[in-house]
Structures are given as C-alpha cells and as structure tokens.
Amino acid sequence: MSKIPVEPKAGSLTEAMNDAVRFRTAAVLGILLASAIINAVRLIAVGGQQNAEEPIAVPLVMGVLLVYEAATLLWLYRGRDHGRPLSTLWVYSNAATEALAPTILGFSVGLSSAHSLQGAAIGPAGHLYGIFIVLSVLHVRVGASLMAGAVSSIGFAAMVTLSLNIEDAEASRLLGSPRSLELFSAAVVLLTGAAAGLVALRMRRYLVTAVAEAEGRMRAERDLQAAAVIQQSLMPSEPPEIPGYEIVGWNRPADETGGDYYDWVPLDDGRVAICIADVTGHGLGPAMITCFCRAYARTALRVESRVASAMTRLNTELVNDLGDGRFVTFAALVITPNEGEVLSTSAGHGPLLVHRHEDGAIESFGADVLPLGIYGSDEEVDAVTHTLQDGDVFLLVTDGFFEWANPEGEQFGTERLEAALSRFGRGPADELINGLLGELEDFVRGTPQPDDLTAVVIRRTASAASGRQA
Numbered sequence: 001m002s003k004i005p006v007e008p009k010a011g012s013l014t015e016a017m018n019d020a021v022r023f024r025t026a027a028v029l030g031i032l033l034a035s036a037i038i039n040a041v042r043l044i045a046v047g048g049q050q051n052a053e054e055p056i057a058v059p060l061v062m063g064v065l066l067v068y069e070a071a072t073l074l075w076l077y078r079g080r081d082h083g084r085p086l087s088t089l090w091v092y093s094n095a096a097t098e099a100l101a102p103t104i105l106g107f108s109v110g111l112s113s114a115h116s117l118q119g120a121a122i123g124p125a126g127h128l129y130g131i132f133i134v135l136s137v138l139h140v141r142v143g144a145s146l147m148a149g150a151v152s153s154i155g156f157a158a159m160v161t162l163s164l165n166i167e168d169a170e171a172s173r174l175l176g177s178p179r180s181l182e183l184f185s186a187a188v189v190l191l192t193g194a195a196a197g198l199v200a201l202r203m204r205r206y207l208v209t210a211v212a213e214a215e216g217r218m219r220a221e222r223d224l225q226a227a228a229v230i231q232q233s234l235m236p237s238e239p240p241e242i243p244g245y246e247i248v249g250w251n252r253p254a255d256e257t258g259g260d261y262y263d264w265v266p267l268d269d270g271r272v273a274i275c276i277a278d279v280t281g282h283g284l285g286p287a288m289i290t291c292f293c294r295a296y297a298r299t300a301l302r303v304e305s306r307v308a309s310a311m312t313r314l315n316t317e318l319v320n321d322l323g324d325g326r327f328v329t330f331a332a333l334v335i336t337p338n339e340g341e342v343l344s345t346s347a348g349h350g351p352l353l354v355h356r357h358e359d360g361a362i363e364s365f366g367a368d369v370l371p372l373g374i375y376g377s378d379e380e381v382d383a384v385t386h387t388l389q390d391g392d393v394f395l396l397v398t399d400g401f402f403e404w405a406n407p408e409g410e411q412f413g414t415e416r417l418e419a420a421l422s423r424f425g426r427g428p429a430d431e432l433i434n435g436l437l438g439e440l441e442d443f444v445r446g447t448p449q450p451d452d453l454t455a456v457v458i459r460r461t462a463s464a465a466s467g468r469q470a
Helices: 010-046 048-053 057-077 088-110 117-121 124-139 142-166 169-175 180-234 284-303 307-321 413-424 429-444
Strands: 245-252 260-266 272-279 328-335 341-347 352-355 362-365 384-387 393-397 453-460
Touching: 010 057, 010 124, 010 180, 057 088, 088 124, 088 142, 124 142, 124 180, 142 180, 180 260, 180 284, 245 260, 245 429, 260 284, 260 453, 272 284, 272 393, 272 453, 284 307, 284 328, 307 328, 307 341, 328 393, 352 413, 362 413, 393 413, 393 429, 413 429, 429 453
Parallel strands: none
Antiparallel strands: 245 453, 260 272, 272 328, 328 341, 341 384, 352 362, 352 393, 393 453
8 A cells, every 4th residue: 555645744745736727827928929039920921801800809819818827927937936835826816817718808808800719619719718728737737727618618618618609500501510529628627627627637746755754855955964063073173282292084975964973082191093984884873983983982982091091981881882784893092191112002994004214114003802883792902002213104995995996996994095195204293194195096087986085184293202203
C-alpha cells in the first residue's frame, strides 16, 4: 500500500500552488496575444471586403480579455498572494471567467450578419474551450477544472441549441439536423473538464510530495550546516603555545561534516596532549561520534596519569557507545615544553611519520593496538618515546591523504606521502601542510575527495640546552 504523503507546511505548499497559478495566467495571456496577432494577420491577408464583415465585438472582447489577464498577472506577480492561499472564490471566478471567453467570442462572431453560431462553435472560438480547460489544471484544484469544463460545456451547448432556432433552413440542410454531433461535442467538453480535474488532483498530490521532499532536504541541509558549525567550533581555533614547538592542525571534511578531528589537551602537570582521530565513514553520524570521542578523550587524558591508561579508558567508553561496524582510529602524542622527548600511542592509526631535519630521514611508526570501540580490553601498551632534535617534524595524518585515488584508480599511498614530507619537511609547519595538499591534489587530478582530510604537524623549533631556533 502506498503511503499518503504528509501535507507539508502551508506556506511552502501555498507558494508552490500560487506559482502554478502565476504560470497559468501568463500562459493564458500569451495564448490570447498569439490569437489576437494571428487574427489580425488573417484580416490583413484577406483584404478589405472581409475586414468590413468582421464583427467589431470580436476585437473588443479580445481586448477586454487581454486587459483582464494582464491585470491578473500583474496582481499575482506583485506578491499579493505570497504567504497565503488565493481566495477560493477568486480561483473559481477566474476559472469561470476564462471558460466563458470562448462562448462570448463565439456569440460575437455567430450573431453577426456574415457568420453563423454553428460555424462559430466549430471554428477558432470553439477551439479555445479545450485550451482553457487544459490550462485550468494549473489551478491545482479539482473544482476549478470541473467548473471550467461545466461552464465551457454549457456555453458550447447554448451556441449549438440557439443555432437550431435562428439559423435558416439552408444552413440546417448544409449542417445537418438534428445536430447530434455538436450536442455530443458539448458532452465531450464536459468530460474534458472532468479529465482535467483528475489531472489536477494527481498534480496536487505530486506537488504535496515534491514540496514535502524539498522541505525535508532543506531541513537536512540546515541540520548539516549546524552540525558542521558545531563540529568546526570544537576543533582548536589557535595552535597551542608550547615552548620549543610549532604545532599546526588542519582539517577538510569530504561532506559538510566529517569523521575526523584533531585536538590539543593541556594536562595538569604542564604537558600537552596532541590528538588526532578518524571515525569510520564521513557525514553526520561520524561527526556526532567525533564530538563525544573528543569529550571522552579529554576526560581520560586529564584523569589518567599514563597515556596508555587514558587510551584504555577511552576504549571502554567507546565500546559501550558505538554500534556494530563502527570504530575509531586514534593517536595521541604527549609533549613536555622545552624538552625533546615526545610520547606517542596509536590505536589503529598510522602511519605516524617523523622527518629528521639533520639528514632528511623518514621514520614510520604503525599502530600499537587495535582501533578503539571494537572490543573491551584492560590490556595496556606502553607509549613509545621519541626524541626530537631541532627542526625534526612529527606528522600525523588521517587515511584520506594516502587513500585518495587518481582517475586511473591509483591511490596516493604512503610512499608519496613520505616523499612529500621529505620535500617540505624543513619548512614551517603551515607550508608543509600546503605542500602535502598541493602534491595530493596534483596527483588525483580533480577526482572527488572521497574521505576527510586531517593533518597535524609538530615541529621542534628550539633546544632547551641551546635556546636557538631551528
């Protein structure tokens, strides 16, 4: 069973329906203008005698209709209908007025000395019935289409019936009597109005569905934008001031929101923890996970005296909160100001890269334990101690960097990442990130970014012993 669409907010549906009415009015005006131009060209083409026999009422009626439609269109476009539905009385009156137009034109032609009502009914004026009934669908109201069909049918039948009484015998002999064909045509006009009503009903249902879907997308986009603002506000806006170090973090999500984040956490003993994390997937769900992962990590790092114990505590919290198939790769570095020793621990996150300033060597370190959130364990792995000399760089990136592929499907890879680190490792931290990103984008040659990109650069700038800058 198909679900009946839920009515969207009145304002948006009303505006959509009013847009349809504005379009319909513009179409009617265009058809009338085209008819007037065609008729004028015809009169010029046939010459003076025919012009003299053309009833004066025809251009008058056409002029009145043109003024009416132009005024209606101006009224609609001036915005008087915005934000509220058009009056039902106006809609039905408008439909009836337009449906009467072919009848008025038909009588204007048929009652002239040179024409017959029968000829007018099956001539150009009669053809307008179908056009106005079809356009009545854009009122998006069943009743308006039914009224257009009924008024048109009554007008058509009136012309045919009156023609039986006033036309001479010769006309009756030529056109046939009884004129069942014309009366049947009046019934067809009525059925056309009923068919238009069914189309209007279906159009309204589609319109309701389309507006509801559009509102849903808009709400989702607003939610994503709000989530993106919140997520970006949780990331550090300024680098930490750690004597002897230069630290820069950078992030670019694949969608409005992402599953990566980086953070720095001042500890009670004066040290600073630098964190980077990557939640599986990207989008709103992983973005929500990064928020409570960040909160858990900050608490664990401040409560536990050892970084390994903090990692175990964080894993326990995430195991309880993450669903099946979700996990987090996480790496943390603990830095002591003015000292070259850096502690690192990684849960499924790697590689962690170190660029040696003196000889340009690249050191790569893998994960110490499995990613967080997969299963609970009290096992602790001691943090790895790294000694950084002046100018040495510690680079943390998420897998979005080395898994991004070019049009041929070849990934950037860790080897190219290390080569780029070698080329830009001796420069300032922000130039290193720009260099890595530039090389990556040159390699992928415009392929869409498939995953979030996050990088943290930790550069040793001064030795406690020498006090000089690298």
